[in-house]
Amino acid sequence: MNHLLEVKKLSYAYHTLQGETLVLDRVSFSIEPGEFVAIVGPSGCGKSTLLSLICRLLQPDQGEILLQKNKKTGYMLQKDHLLEWRTTHKNIALGPEITHQSVNGLPQKIDNMLKKYQLDGFRNAKPNQLSGGMRQRAALIRTLMLEPDLLLLDEPFSALDYQTRLSVSDDVWAILKKENKTALLITHDISEAISMADRIIILSARPATVKKEITLHLSCPGERTPFLARSSPEFKDYFNLVWKELNNNE
Amino acid sequence: MSDLQQQFLQKAARQKRKILFLRILFFVVFIALWEIATRLEWMDSFIFSSPSRIILCFAEMAKNHTIFYHIGVTLGETFLSFFLVIVIGILLAILLWWNETIAKVLEPYLVVLNSLPKTALAPVFIVWLGNNMKTIIVAAVSVAVFSTTITLYNTFLEMDPGKIKMIRTLGGSKKDILCKLILPGNIPAIISAMKVDIGLTLVGVIIGEFVAAKAGLGYLIIYGSQVFKLDYVLLSIVILCLISTGLYLFISFLEKYYQKHYSV
Numbered sequence: 001m002n003h004l005l006e007v008k009k010l011s012y013a014y015h016t017l018q019g020e021t022l023v024l025d026r027v028s029f030s031i032e033p034g035e036f037v038a039i040v041g042p043s044g045c046g047k048s049t050l051l052s053l054i055c056r057l058l059q060p061d062q063g064e065i066l067l068q069k070n071k072k073t074g075y076m077l078q079k080d081h082l083l084e085w086r087t088t089h090k091n092i093a094l095g096p097e098i099t100h101q102s103v104n105g106l107p108q109k110i111d112n113m114l115k116k117y118q119l120d121g122f123r124n125a126k127p128n129q130l131s132g133g134m135r136q137r138a139a140l141i142r143t144l145m146l147e148p149d150l151l152l153l154d155e156p157f158s159a160l161d162y163q164t165r166l167s168v169s170d171d172v173w174a175i176l177k178k179e180n181k182t183a184l185l186i187t188h189d190i191s192e193a194i195s196m197a198d199r200i201i202i203l204s205a206r207p208a209t210v211k212k213e214i215t216l217h218l219s220c221p222g223e224r225t226p227f228l229a230r231s232s233p234e235f236k237d238y239f240n241l242v243w244k245e246l247n248n249n250e
Numbered sequence: 251m252s253d254l255q256q257q258f259l260q261k262a263a264r265q266k267r268k269i270l271f272l273r274i275l276f277f278v279v280f281i282a283l284w285e286i287a288t289r290l291e292w293m294d295s296f297i298f299s300s301p302s303r304i305i306l307c308f309a310e311m312a313k314n315h316t317i318f319y320h321i322g323v324t325l326g327e328t329f330l331s332f333f334l335v336i337v338i339g340i341l342l343a344i345l346l347w348w349n350e351t352i353a354k355v356l357e358p359y360l361v362v363l364n365s366l367p368k369t370a371l372a373p374v375f376i377v378w379l380g381n382n383m384k385t386i387i388v389a390a391v392s393v394a395v396f397s398t399t400i401t402l403y404n405t406f407l408e409m410d411p412g413k414i415k416m417i418r419t420l421g422g423s424k425k426d427i428l429c430k431l432i433l434p435g436n437i438p439a440i441i442s443a444m445k446v447d448i449g450l451t452l453v454g455v456i457i458g459e460f461v462a463a464k465a466g467l468g469y470l471i472i473y474g475s476q477v478f479k480l481d482y483v484l485l486s487i488v489i490l491c492l493i494s495t496g497l498y499l500f501i502s503f504l505e506k507y508y509q510k511h512y513s514v
Contacts, residue, residue: 057418075419081412085434085512094430095420146420 003030004071004182005054005150010063012049023049025207026063031150031184036176038185038193040242041203047186050208051075051152054184067150074148076156080139082127088138089114089123095146113141117175132160133168140172144179151176153185157192169196169226190246194218194238195226202245212245214238299484307481321489323466324455327383328497331390331451336444338391339398344428346399347406364396368454372461385462390454394447405439406432437512441505448497456490467493 012024023046031037041047052058054065055073067073082091092110095101114120117137127135136156143151156172157165173196176183187193193200194216202211218224218232229235281301288295288303295303311317346353371392375385409432417427459468467486474482 055419057415075416077412077416077419079412081410081416083413083431083435085437094417098417098420098422098426098430142420 002032003066004033004035004068005184006030006064006066007050007054008064008066010050010053010065011061012046012053012058013061014049022207024053025209027203027208027210028063029201029210029213031182033149033182034180036173036183036185036196036198037201038187038197038199039201039203040187040190040193040246041208042205042246043188045203045206046208047188047203048154051154051184051186054150055152071149072146073150073152074143074146075152076140076143076154078155079159080127080135082130082135082138082142084127087124087126088119088130091127091138092142092145094142099146101146110145113145117141132164133171136160136168137171137175140175144175144181149182151181151183153183155187156185158187158189165192166227173226190239190242191230191235192226194235194242195229200238200242202242214241296478297480299480303481304485304488307485311485317485317489320465320467320470320486321493323463324452324459324468325493327386327390327455327458327466328448328452328493331387331394331455332444332448334387334391335394335398335447335451336440338395339402339443339447340440342395342399343402343406344432346403347432348424348428353403360396360400364400368393369457372457375458376462381462383463386455386458386466389458389461390451393454393457394450397450398443398447401443402436402439405436409435437508438505441501441508444504445498445501448501449494452490452494452497 007030008028009026010024010028011022011026014021014023027050029037039047039050049058053060054067055075056065082088083094086094089110092113093106096106111120111123114123117140119134119138119141122130122134127138130138139156153172157169160168169192185193185196198216200214200216202214203209204211216234216238218229218234218238220228220232222228224232284298285301287293288298288300308317346356368389372385372389375388375392379385379388413431413435414427417431422430455466456468456471459466460472463469467490470486471483474480474486
């Protein structure tokens with residue numbers, strides 16, 4: 001298999017005393033190495049559950065999740081969840097600390113990451129001294145420290161204000177391209193999905209099934225950053241297409 | 251700085267000085283009235299003692315060091331019980347957090363033990379443990395340990411599920427969630443439990459000394475009231491006021507130290 005990730009007929013239900021809720025109903029798709037895929041769907045459709053299943057926090061009821069051998073996933077949540085009592089440096093070291101990675105060269109590696117992503121002036125700052133964008137960048141570096149091959153982004157920008165959001169999505173996108181990572185972004189923001197992704201998977205309302213997949217071809221002068229992608233001529237058409245798909249409940 | 255701002259600051263400073271002055275005045279008037287009332291025999295100084303008698307009593311007991319012995323015993327017992335309450339409280343809270351079944355099973359018992367007036371247990375402890383320091387320590391621990399356990403367990407449960415998920419996505423186990431998140435994240439809660447506990451254990455120690463002691467301020471109070479040496483009783487109470495204030499300030503100092511060094 002050449003896919004980095006293949007999800008086959010994945011089903012999952014939540015159980016409570018009140019009853020059973022089917023969240024995912026035979027969801028299938030795949031992701032190739034180096035791709036940036038966005039999943040959009042109405043809120044509450046089970047997008048987050050899907051990511052939890054992919055990174056094995058939950059076990060599927062039915063179906064399979066095949067990740068290429070020896071490949072790791074990294075997860076970035078809605079909020080940065082930096083620990084207030086740790087400095088930026090110590091927050092970023094959390095992953096290696098938990099997995100007991102060899103300490104060999106670790107401080108060097110953290111320093112390099114901080115420098116590369118313009119946080120070295122804040123290595124000893126506490127999270128509440130960082131701006132929203134810096135916090136999100138720190139959270140991304142924390143995830144990247146474990147060198148994941150597939151990055152799962154769970155609406156990572158939804159807690160930010162609009163202006164920060166635009167610049168942070170550019171930031172994150174650039175970091176992921178620089179590190180040559182494969183990413184799966186879930187969002188309910190259609191423009192965000194179109195601006196960042198190479199391909200969009202549209203899910204239906206709960207129980208979620210794959211409604212449609214759209215491969216995006218945006219013509220941008222020069223490099224296609226999320227910000228520039230928003231002003232490409234095809235952007236509006238894709239937006240309408242996705243919008244129609246999301247609101248079309250057959 | 252504008253004139254208005256200056257006026258405002260002056261007014262605030264004046265108000266602060268006024269309050270400090272009134273506080274001291276209140277204290278001085280209270281002591282003076284007490285002294286005068288007993289001197290003029292409006293009140294019987296044999297029963298109500300008096301500030302001068304308390305000072306004389308202290309001077310006398312300080313000369314033969316007995317008062318320091320009693321203070322030392324009470325303080326030692328308080329610190330030991332306080333330490334045990336914090337350690338046992340944290341360990342029990344961790345146990346309940348770790349195992350939901352145990353927590354659910356023990357919940358009603360903890361609620362009953364927490365609301366039970368622990369003074370009722372003191373005589374039982376004497377019979378079980380004897381007329382000694384063990385009884386005092388156990389009584390003091392029993393006063394504070396259940397509320398500490400319940401409070402800490404509940405704050406442990408309030409940890410943001412998103413943060414727990416974050417630790418798990420980094421490959422963390424339950425032990426990592428405990429050591430990296432629950433314990434360091436709840437140090438402020440532990441300190442505020444300590445603030446309550448230092449007062450509660452002092453109460454427990456005094457109760458314990460009332461029923462089972464040969465030394466300590468609680469013993470001195472009971473002994474003084476039985477032989478009608480009210481100077482002993484009131485001296486002990488004054489010292490207890492100072493001790494409880496001192497202990498509270500000590501924990502507040504710890505809290506400030508933590509805030510200064512570990513969070514902004």
